[in-house]
Amino acid sequence: MPAVTGQKPGLTGNQLKILAMLAMTCDHVGLQLLPQFDVLRIIGRLSLPIYAYMIAEGCRYTHSRGKYLLRLAGLALVCQVVYFGAMGSLYQCILVTFTLSVCLICAVDNAWKHRDARAVFLALGVSLGTCFVCLMLPMLLPQTDFDVDYGIWGVLLPVLVYFGKTKWRKLALLTLGLVLLAAAYGGVQWWALAAVPLLMLYSGRRGKCRMGTLFYLYYPLHLVVIYGLSLLF
Numbered sequence: 001m002p003a004v005t006g007q008k009p010g011l012t013g014n015q016l017k018i019l020a021m022l023a024m025t026c027d028h029v030g031l032q033l034l035p036q037f038d039v040l041r042i043i044g045r046l047s048l049p050i051y052a053y054m055i056a057e058g059c060r061y062t063h064s065r066g067k068y069l070l071r072l073a074g075l076a077l078v079c080q081v082v083y084f085g086a087m088g089s090l091y092q093c094i095l096v097t098f099t100l101s102v103c104l105i106c107a108v109d110n111a112w113k114h115r116d117a118r119a120v121f122l123a124l125g126v127s128l129g130t131c132f133v134c135l136m137l138p139m140l141l142p143q144t145d146f147d148v149d150y151g152i153w154g155v156l157l158p159v160l161v162y163f164g165k166t167k168w169r170k171l172a173l174l175t176l177g178l179v180l181l182a183a184a185y186g187g188v189q190w191w192a193l194a195a196v197p198l199l200m201l202y203s204g205r206r207g208k209c210r211m212g213t214l215f216y217l218y219y220p221l222h223l224v225v226i227y228g229l230s231l232l233f
Helices: 013-032 038-044 047-061 065-087 094-114 117-140 151-162 167-185 187-200 212-232
Strands: none
Touching: 013 038, 013 047, 013 187, 013 212, 038 187, 047 065, 047 094, 047 151, 047 167, 047 187, 065 094, 065 212, 094 117, 094 151, 117 151, 151 167, 167 187
16 A cells, blocks of 8 residues: 555555454454454454455555565465465465455456456456365365464455545445355354545554564464464463
C-alpha cells in the first residue's frame, strides 16, 4: 500500500495489522492453552478478515509481486516443515492459504489485463489447481489431517477484495466472502463480520514505519512459544 504522508483520519495499515496480530494471538492461546474461554476464539475471528484485506492491498501496491509471493511462500514452507517435524501434521497453515490467494490474484489479474490464450489458460490452471488442493486433496488423503486453513473460501477472501475497485466495493465483497465462509464453518466464525467496521476505518495509509519483517516473523515465533507452553502445561 502506498506510504502516503498526508494526515488522513482513520487507522493505518500497520495499526490494523497489529490488531490482527493481537487477535490471532488470542485465538491461538484459546485454541492451545485456554480452550474453556470461548471469548478468546471470538476475538480471534477478527484476524482473518484484516489479514485478507491487507494481503489484497499488498498485491495491489507492492513493487514486485514476484518477491511478495516468494516471501509469503517461503515462510509458509518453513512453517509447514516445522509443523510436520514437530507434530507430524499435514494441516496447511494460513500462510499457505494466502500463498494460494496471491497466486490466484496474479494469474487472474494477468489474464484480465492481457486477455490472450496463454494468460487465460494459466489463470484457469491456477484456479483448477487451487480447487484441487483445497477441495480434492483432503478427500484423497482421508487418513491424514491434510486440509487448507479456512478452505477455498479463505483463499478467495483476498481475491474478492483485490478486484473491488473502490474501498466500499472491497468491503462489500469481503463481507460476502465472510458470510460464505461463516455459512460453511458456522459457530464462532460469524464473529469475523465484526472486522468489517474496523476496516471501514482504514485510511489507506501504510503508516510511518516499515513493519513487514515483524509481521512475517511474528507468525511462526508466536506459534513456537504457544506450542512450547502447551507442552509445559
